[in-house]
Amino acid sequence: MASFIFKRLLATIPVMLFVAVFVFLMLRMTPYDPAAIIAGDNANADQVAAIRKSLGLDQPILSQFFIWMGQILQGNFGESFFFKKTVTSLIADRIGPTLSLATVTMLLSISVAVPLGVLAAYRQGTWIDRVVMGFSVMGFSVPVFVIGYILIYLFAINVSWLPVQGYRPLSAGFGEWIRHLILPACTLSVIYIALIARMTRASMLEVLSEDYVRTARAKGQTEWKVLFRHALRNAAVPIVTVIGIGIALLIGGVVVTESVYSIAGLGRLTVDAVLARDYPTIQAVILLFSFVYVVINLLVDLTYSLLDPRIRY
């Protein structure tokens, strides 16, 4: 097990290295000059050149890359081109809302989707199954921002039960925090619920036809126990996998959801940074998101052995 973890950790290095090289090259290939944008309205060519120099953009691409990599290895992601702040502190400011939104969305999605999927599989072919499956196809088809606007209209404007926008940190009180997260999390979880419910149903259907389920039933165990203790446990591997894969989807959804609900999280930071051509920030945010994705999928692999005793590394 330990050697497996070590091997998997080693395998993430080339992946992250590729991401770093790719993002770096992509930004350097763009036709726009961030120095000209920073220099502003009245700058002349000399001023732009001076800014290029101060940002280190006048150096050859290769040495720019090695300087940047060297900094990263020391845990330094550089300073934002625009705000006189380090990228690390910019990210630290923004990570709270995004983390909260992602966590609440995950909890909400799993607690809704797994029972729905189990139910649909248990009642395969009935109207319950059809409704769940129908909802899940719908969930894939309606864009996140449309769902967001519908929810805002219904619950924040039509009846003012919930705030229309913004984010309050946990330090402002649990109630305030969760009130501001309900609508965004519901918006973001629609597609996630659709994904997990589908996978749960499919995986359960397969397991329910297996011998040991029949055996358990024959032994007179309650349906509840059969479903959740025997079947779900054995169906868990694909479900957990899809939750892991879905992290990328969650990150993508966060960008849109934060924009709809004016939440100053990492998603909005990314869009702002891209529009402003703030290279250090774009690089750091994309690296961070990719790292999260890789680590979560590593964790997913590890949980396999916990969920399914047959898998050993």
Added chain:
Amino acid sequence: MSAQTNPSTAAATVVADQRIENAKPSTWRRVRRNPSVLFGGTVLLIMALIAIFAPFLGTRSPTDIAPVARNKVPGFERTVTGPDGKEQTLVYRFGSDSLGRDVYSRTIYGARVSIIVGITVAFLSVTIGLFIGLISGYFRWLDPIIMRIMDGLMAIPAILLAIALVSLFRAGLGAVIVAITLPEIPRVVRLVRSVVLSVREEPYVEAAVTVGTPTPTLIWRHILPNTIAPLIVQGTFICASAILVEAILSFLGIGIPPETPTWGNIMAEGRNVFRLYSHSILYPGIFLALTVLAVNILGDGLRDTLDPKMAKRV
């Protein structure tokens, strides 16, 4: 939002060892009779016809502006004098936007961009992914290199990658298509590679290798046919997600130039006033959701009939 979110793709990643049967003669009939394929295909066909015949569906130029007729509700009528001196009544079936453009015409023309983006992205990512996947699956020494690159590309969340690509280069239809295609490729590569790996182990393929069948023939005759069914299914889901991603990029204001009628652009234009005039979000939203829904249902149906092994998993 991206293809990876579609259940079939997820399943493809999970079930790397699955084997796909050769398409049998009766397959086509099964496909035709599947209700999901029928429904999805019909809706999609209608959308395609709308796109092709947009100029004949009572539309006007989708880019013609009329500052005096801005933000009008659906059903608004306006009388203008044409260049020939005749009076003419213009009806705004779906209302007008903040430049007085006809939302109905824009929505109808918007079908063109969505369908072009969906089909082009699906075709490109499947073709490129197939090519890379075959190479990776067949040439063992190249495999680790290609797969590390694909892992890396897959680790960057698709939407972020598309946002970065589109907004850093000059926005336009081409840039949008490239930006949506690139993140889809690794997922196709993985699918193709898993098919190749499993087919290679088949006794009849091993036999073919022993008798000295040249590699191109081997790929052409034995491996390629096995990839067709899962790729058609996969391509359908990519098409659905591409249409959605295009709308999201336009909505965030970094996609195809706003003058071009696309469903995402119409909604982006209307988002600021949706409390007062909801028609700019409503109508294109319905068209968009209906189209994506149809493509997804079509994909489900195709998977059930073409690729039963995979269908069993999901």
Added chain:
Amino acid sequence: MTFMSKFKFASAVAAAIAVSATGAMAQKTLRFVPHADLKILDPIWTTAYMSRNHGYMIYDTLFAMDADGNIKLQMLGKHDVSADQLTHTMTLRDGLEWHDGQPVTAEDCVASIKRWAAKDSMGQKMMTFVDSMTAKDAKTFEIKLKAPTGLVVSALGKPSSNVPFMMPKRVAETDPNKQIEDFTGSGPFIFKRDEWKPGNEIVYVKNPKYVPRSEPPSGVAGGKVVKVDRVVWKPMPDAQQAVNALLAGEIDVIEAPTHDLVPLVKNAKGVKMYSWNPLGNQFTFRFNTLHKPFDNPKVRQAVWEAFNQKDFLEAVVGTPEFYKICKSMFPCGSPFASDEGMGNLSESNFDKAKALLKEAGYDGTPIVLMQSTDLAVLTNLAPVAKSLLEKAGFKVDMQSMDWQTLVARRAKKDAPNAGGWHAFLTSWVSADILNPVMMGFMNASGDKAMFGWPNDPELEKIRDDFAREGDVAKQKALAIAAQTRVTQYPTHINLGQWYLPGAHRDNVSGWVAAPAPVLWNMEIK
């Protein structure tokens, strides 16, 4: 920790924090949504209006313009001009202190004027008259001129970008082409750098040691009395969301809701609208005079003939309540406004436009028109321009981009089909374009002029004469001469005047009308 115990722990922490927070609740905080995010903290280095507004929060000025356009003393207690009009003696009033507790000195002011004058176009013009600036004692300094000019007071009392804000000497000695890193001012608010969250929150607190003038506030002049403890700027990119938040009471003031949302605010309970910028703003169409076909003044005149202000104003503003058709180059309602010399331009006379194009030999070169897509007040301008230009027989290649990109691209002199441009549209705050010297787009000094680089010695001579002239009647004649010349040698086109009121909750009062949104005197009940 199990999930449940973690949960309990988190809520216990939250509860503890909530209790400690209530102690500070007595503080009055004003939550203000500015029109954009604050990106640059140096109001001298950039002309961006957001940076200027930030400047008004934390800095003070020597002179200031009141609501009637008169320039009053602000930081100065006394201003004497010698009989020969060549020596200005300025004395600071008592009790002025920087946020770090040091007194404001004459030397600080001299250094600040120098840095500002190096960047600002009116400041540059002023410096051509200045012989020397010296600090006489801690509170008095002297400006000696080579020739008499009215520019000293009007430039130092300039209400909008770039405003000559006073900074401590150590800050003002920063290279004008580098951004400052120290945000110590002497203004009514103090910038809380440690609480600044770029893109999300900009926090200011009341400067307890600020000594306001005794006069009532008027424009940016008069007593700047702060009536809240804390101001939080919360930029919100989605205008609809900002209005929703105002209606829900989650914020107190919006600087500029978009025009389309005005009906929502107007009819709502609990909120009011307030027109804080009575002089309004002006839309303009800017030519790049370097490239064909706009290098030919006749072609530029043809554009002017093709345009009409109403279409532009309708497309952006929509209701006549908030716009005014104004033919004068200088804002209607300001001292130099006049229709004289403007002829029958901007009447969408397409036949005349076509005739001019024929005369000029326009060969169908597509006009590269840049459209900015992320600022609500600008987005709709370019499509209208495109439509009118096409009706006059132009070919137009409209290219859409975000404002940042447009700003970077308009600085490029390259050929339009090689990354350059032909034209774009923007908006000016009226207070920035009150006379031919202030109006940046009238600067026709070729390479030294703003992007577009018009080159016309005749127009430049009129502007020079204006700068030298002290007599208002003669100034008026020169202003008319300048705008008449612009119709012959178009540098830019005036597309009409527009207004956008701010919106605030009922319990907010005391918003002072000024060219910039100023937050002193504002009160929450």
